[in-house]
Amino acid sequence: MSHEDATHGPTPLGAVDPAPMHAAVDALAAALHEYVGTAVGVRAEFGAAEADEDPRVLALEARVGTLNAQLFDVLHGALGIHPDLTSSVWEPDEDAAADDADAAPADLVEDTFALEYVVVTRPGGPDLDDVVGLLDSWGHEAHARLTEAGYDVPEWGVGRGTDEHEEDDR
Incomplete structure (x- = not known):
């Protein structure tokens, strides 16, 4: 479309x-x-x-x-x-919210990370529509691991197709 x-x-x-x-x-x-x-x-x-x-x-x-x-x-x-509609968001615990409230904006360091795949299927192979679900479940695992490692991950998502915003940056 x-x-x-x-x-x-x-x-x-x-x-x-x-x-x-x-x-x-x-x-x-x-x-x-x-x-x-x-x-x-x-x-x-x-x-x-x-x-x-x-x-x-x-x-x-x-x-x-x-x-x-x-x-x-x-x-x-x-x-x-x-x-x-596929993002999972948990409210931060009170200790984390207090830590964020005490931090000056200059104390917080934020960056965006991306991992891109080109996925191909052959006739009779799996449906490419299934890839989003798989990446979403792996994203939950990555989110949990990053959180366990001490990082805050306020948002993440899985998308399909070319990132429209990427074109704007060029």
């Missing part, structure tokens, strides 16, 4: 049929409910590490990731917005 079409313009869209968006949410919700049921069953049989790697759990995680991408696409296509 071009970012030059009416859905991305400054003019309000007026009447928009929300039915396809609700259908995408319903499909995602059903997959999440199935995931919970499967994860509870798998965890009743296996330890946490085995459950994390169980093919049934991984397949549903990939399906949820695909459905999340489809929800993004239907919202983007109909409304022109870029919804951030």
